[in-house]
Amino acid sequence: MQIRPVRWDGDALVLIDQTQLPHRYVEVRYTDWRDVAQAIRQMVVRGAPAIGAAAACGLVLAAQSIPVAEMADFRAEWLRAADVFASTRPTAVNLFWAIERMKRVLHTCHTPESARRRLRQESEAILEEDVQANRAIGQHGQTLIPDGARILTHCNAGALATVGYGTALGVIRAAVEAGKKVHVYADETRPRLQGMQLTAWELVQEGIPVTVITDNMAGMLMRRGEIDVVVVGADRIAANGDVANKVGTYSVAVLAKFHGIPLYVAAPISTIDLSVADGSGIPIEERAPEEVTHIAGVRIAPEGVRVINPAFDVTPAELVQAIITEEGIARPPYTVSLAQMVAKRSGEVFGDGGTAG
Amino acid sequence: MQIRPVRWDGDALVLIDQTQLPHRYVEVRYTDWRDVAQAIRQMVVRGAPAIGAAAACGLVLAAQSIPVAEMADFRAEWLRAADVFASTRPTAVNLFWAIERMKRVLHTCHTPESARRRLRQESEAILEEDVQANRAIGQHGQTLIPDGARILTHCNAGALATVGYGTALGVIRAAVEAGKKVHVYADETRPRLQGMQLTAWELVQEGIPVTVITDNMAGMLMRRGEIDVVVVGADRIAANGDVANKVGTYSVAVLAKFHGIPLYVAAPISTIDLSVADGSGIPIEERAPEEVTHIAGVRIAPEGVRVINPAFDVTPAELVQAIITEEGIARPPYTVSLAQMVAKRSGEVFGDGGTAG
Numbered sequence: 001m002q003i004r005p006v007r008w009d010g011d012a013l014v015l016i017d018q019t020q021l022p023h024r025y026v027e028v029r030y031t032d033w034r035d036v037a038q039a040i041r042q043m044v045v046r047g048a049p050a051i052g053a054a055a056a057c058g059l060v061l062a063a064q065s066i067p068v069a070e071m072a073d074f075r076a077e078w079l080r081a082a083d084v085f086a087s088t089r090p091t092a093v094n095l096f097w098a099i100e101r102m103k104r105v106l107h108t109c110h111t112p113e114s115a116r117r118r119l120r121q122e123s124e125a126i127l128e129e130d131v132q133a134n135r136a137i138g139q140h141g142q143t144l145i146p147d148g149a150r151i152l153t154h155c156n157a158g159a160l161a162t163v164g165y166g167t168a169l170g171v172i173r174a175a176v177e178a179g180k181k182v183h184v185y186a187d188e189t190r191p192r193l194q195g196m197q198l199t200a201w202e203l204v205q206e207g208i209p210v211t212v213i214t215d216n217m218a219g220m221l222m223r224r225g226e227i228d229v230v231v232v233g234a235d236r237i238a239a240n241g242d243v244a245n246k247v248g249t250y251s252v253a254v255l256a257k258f259h260g261i262p263l264y265v266a267a268p269i270s271t272i273d274l275s276v277a278d279g280s281g282i283p284i285e286e287r288a289p290e291e292v293t294h295i296a297g298v299r300i301a302p303e304g305v306r307v308i309n310p311a312f313d314v315t316p317a318e319l320v321q322a323i324i325t326e327e328g329i330a331r332p333p334y335t336v337s338l339a340q341m342v343a344k345r346s347g348e349v350f351g352d353g354g355t356a357g
Numbered sequence: 358m359q360i361r362p363v364r365w366d367g368d369a370l371v372l373i374d375q376t377q378l379p380h381r382y383v384e385v386r387y388t389d390w391r392d393v394a395q396a397i398r399q400m401v402v403r404g405a406p407a408i409g410a411a412a413a414c415g416l417v418l419a420a421q422s423i424p425v426a427e428m429a430d431f432r433a434e435w436l437r438a439a440d441v442f443a444s445t446r447p448t449a450v451n452l453f454w455a456i457e458r459m460k461r462v463l464h465t466c467h468t469p470e471s472a473r474r475r476l477r478q479e480s481e482a483i484l485e486e487d488v489q490a491n492r493a494i495g496q497h498g499q500t501l502i503p504d505g506a507r508i509l510t511h512c513n514a515g516a517l518a519t520v521g522y523g524t525a526l527g528v529i530r531a532a533v534e535a536g537k538k539v540h541v542y543a544d545e546t547r548p549r550l551q552g553m554q555l556t557a558w559e560l561v562q563e564g565i566p567v568t569v570i571t572d573n574m575a576g577m578l579m580r581r582g583e584i585d586v587v588v589v590g591a592d593r594i595a596a597n598g599d600v601a602n603k604v605g606t607y608s609v610a611v612l613a614k615f616h617g618i619p620l621y622v623a624a625p626i627s628t629i630d631l632s633v634a635d636g637s638g639i640p641i642e643e644r645a646p647e648e649v650t651h652i653a654g655v656r657i658a659p660e661g662v663r664v665i666n667p668a669f670d671v672t673p674a675e676l677v678q679a680i681i682t683e684e685g686i687a688r689p690p691y692t693v694s695l696a697q698m699v700a701k702r703s704g705e706v707f708g709d710g711g712t713a714g
Contacts, residue, residue, distance in 0.1 A: 022659030154573075188649070190547060190571035193657055201659040211663045214547035214649060216511075216572040216605025220670040223607060248573025250580060251612060258611045292545070292571060296655040300550055302379030302558040306568045313577040 001205060003159035005045060006053040006127065011064065013057045015045045018160055022201035033062035033081055040088040040095075043192065047161020048235045048271055049130050052094030055085040056123045059102045063116045074112040079103070090283040091244055091312045093236040093273040098126060130163035133268040136326035137167055138174030141231070141266050144322065144329070145175040145182065149228045152218060152256075154187045155246035156198035157233025157266065167266040168231040169202060171324060176208055184210040185227065187218060189246060191291040191309060215248050222259040230256045234267040234323075241317030241334025242279030247310055253319035262321035269325050269345040272338050279314035287311045358562060360516035362402060363410040363484065368421065370414045372402045375517055379558035390419035390438055397445040397452075400549065404518020405592045405628055406487050409451030412442040413480045416459045420473045431469040436460070447640040448601055448669045450593040450630040455483060487520035490625040493683035494524055495531030498588070498623050501679065501686070502532040502539065506585045509575060509613075511544045512603035513555035514590025514623065524623040525588040526559060528681060533565055541567040542584065544575060546603060548648040548666060572605050579616040587613045591624040591680075598674030598691025599636030604667055610676040619678035626682050626702040629695050636671035644668045 005016040012029040013036060020026045028044065030036050036058035039045055045054045062081035066074055082099050089095060105122045109115035145151065151172060155161075158169035165173060175182055184203055189195035196212050203210040213221065221227050230252060236244040243249070243265050256263040276282055287309045293301035301307065323330040323337075327344050330337035362373040369386040370393060377383045385401065387393050393415030396402055402411045419438035423431055439456050446452060462479045466472035502508065508529060512518075515526035522530060532539055541560055546552035553569050560567040570578065578584050587609060593601040600606070600622050613620040633639055644666045650658035658664065680687040680694075684701050687694035 023656075187573070188547070190545070190573060196658055196662075200662040204659055204661045209663075211665060212649065212658060213665060214572070214604070216544070216547060216608050217665070217667065217670075219608030219611055220604060220667065223670075247571070247577060251573050251576030251608065254576055254615045255608060255611055258615060292569065295652045296657060298653040298655060299380075300653060301553055301569060302561055304561045305553075305557040306566075308568060308570060308574070310574065310577065313574075313580075 002164065003202060003205070004164050005050050005160050006057060006163050008057065008124065013054070013061060015039055015054060016160065017044050018046060018198060019044055022197050031061060033058045033065060034084070036061060037084050037088050040085070046194070047156060048092035048094040048233070049162040049167070049268060050160070051089060051092050052098035052270060053126055053130055053163050055088070055095050056098040056102055056126045058085055059099070060120045060123045063119050066112070068112045071111055074115065075106060078106060078115070089285060091235045091285045094270045097270045101126065127163045130268065131165055133326035134162055134165040134167055134170040137266050137268065137324050138165065138170035140329050141171030141264065141324040142174035142178050142180070144229070144264055144324070145171065145180060146228060147180045149175070149180070150183045150185065150226055152185045152187070152221070152227045152230045152252065153199060154195060154232050154249050154252050155189045156194040156202070158199055158202045160198045160202060161233060167233045167268065169199065171231050171264070171266050172208065173206070182208065184208060185221060186210055186212050187215045187248065187252070188212055189248060190215055194246070218252055219255045222255055222261060227261055230261060230263040232263070232265055234265050234271050235312055236276070236282050237265070237267060237272045237323065237338065238276040238278045238282060239274045239335055239338060240278045241320055241323065241332065241338060242282070243315045243317070243320055244279060244282045244284070244312045245315065247313045250313040250315045253315040257319050263319060264322050264324055265320050266324040269327060269342055272342055274339060274342055279316060282314060284313070285311040359521065360559060360562070361521050362407050362517050363414060363520050365414065365481065370411070370418060372396055372411060373517065374401050375403060375555060376401055379554050388418060390415045390422060391441070393418060394441050394445050397442070403551070404513060405449035405451040405590070406519040406524070406625060407517070408446060408449050409455035409627060410483055410487055410520050412445070412452050413455040413459050413483045415442055416456070417477045417480045420469070420476050423469070425469045428468055431472065432463060435463060435472070446642060448592045448642045451627045454627045458483065484520045487625065488522055490683035491519055491522040491524055491527040494623050494625065494681050495522065495527035497686050498528030498621065498681040499531035499535050499537070501621055501681070502528065502537060502586060504537045506532070506537070507540045507542065507583055509542045509544070509578070509584045509587045509609065510556060511552060511589050511606050511609050512546045513551040513559070515556055515559045517555045517559060518590060524590045524625065526556065528588050528621070528623050529565065530563070539565065541565060542578060543567055543569050544572045544605065544609070545569055546605060547572055551603070575609055576612045579612055579618060584618055587618060587620040589620070589622055591622050591628050592669055593633070593639050594622070594624060594629045594680065594695065595633040595635045595639060596631045596692055596695060597635045598677055598680065598689065598695060599639070600672045600674070600677055601636060601639045601641070601669045602672065604670045607670040607672045610672040614676050620676060621679050621681055622677050623681040626684060626699055629699055631696060631699055636673060639671060641670070642668040
């Protein structure tokens, strides 16, 4: 079974409802762009690359629903929809990257009809490129995974977080496809349990050995010598290599550093934000307290207690051994290596001899 | 409201059912010692000092229920009950300390009648001494807490984990009683959520400001400079100062070290086990996987996934800034300072000029 959390089916966008996993596998069809924006907010679809892809497709639905009129009116209405998507979630930069990419296409179109057609084509390119990028990330990244490795991962940077194959889990899948034996330890990743409910589910589907741990067990396992390598995804990478990712990644990175275990970040170029100098410039989403105080709809917290719920944290570049992208493996100093990768990718997509997927 | 999780009411032992907190406050009366052993296993009562106290009281119930016969028969049957209590939970040494203390009393008794009376007296002494020890721990420990401190704690080392007042939370209570302002951050402490459900509940009762965080947020808060000090309890402390405590304590200790934040362990002398040279000799309880795969009776894990559930981990002495006991503050080298404290306490309890109680 191929996991495709964001895909077209005719004129409908189909998302896997990730809030129902692992208990039920449900696909939902969307034809109204506003429902797609809501799905992003409510984390029906989540994971930085998947959010970007879903927004791109949502903007196609928006273009379809706007009455064909003067191009200026069409454009203005479509840009209002783009603003709604841009307001859904603040941290994952892939969202803004995808919206910008769709805007660039819109601005080359002279009629609503061509805009609809070309936006749809662009969305399909984004979906296609994401899977290809993840396979390339996997190929590069698996060279860093020793045979027999016991790999810790945090949250879900798998097929479900992307258009398919995954970033961190793409590296693991590629290692398995290369014939290596691995064992994955998945942090359950409170509050929303993406490690327990998404990563473990994905790996069980494919028969890749996985053990779920509570987030607070990672240090103990490292001390016992039972973790060889850590691989995680990213929601935004600053120009200096600071990495915003699911809350708890920073704790894992400190623990890995303390135990001399390499931590690798796997992410497509679209996750790199050169406009942000370092992690202090990355906005961190604060989500509803109920995500912490309730589990599966059941209140677990006492009444009257205060909680905080930052969805992400920032891991400073010095705790990151390497950043794996579709263009190869970036090493420190990241200010140089990441800029080179972004330039290389831009050359391929937009340059003369481009080989954009 | 005074929280007394282990107390006598006439001939019945009364425990607060901690598995029902914070939703319901339920006291359960026990007259059958086997039910008390089961309550310890199922964590109706938990926390190292509270486990020891409950076992001591359970052994009084055992003495009451054994038919008065020849002292040799009585003793043999009572010792079988003691073995049952010793098998309930392996890590917290206070359990074995309490059982040994009750055994010493039994071995000085010549008739079942006197054994019943003297065991009951000894259990009352254990209860009384525990609260006094915690108040002394609080007095010593609060000197380490700056005014305005933001204090991180893990699991529940509060009144609920003891006979009253608490160890780590005793230090915090004493700081508040000394007029200091504090803010407590409580790790929720998966899998059983003692931080969320017990520590937060205790502190809300008393109006001490508390914010609950998921376990994986502690590093982020430390990096932001929002934690000044960490205070935790202990389930067993080895002769060299290695500390077994609720799983996740080790991760917190590494994070504290990395950020230059002091970590203090608060525990009564009965938690120190000089017979164990270092942490590698402390047995770590592995509990049922359902504690990880289910929350509030609801399955959260996918079918077919493997989990582990070690209830404790070991924090090496070099990550512990000081160990706070009722005899004062032990500093490295712990091999010397802990031995001195144990000797001092033994002198008080068993020595000529003893001031036990």
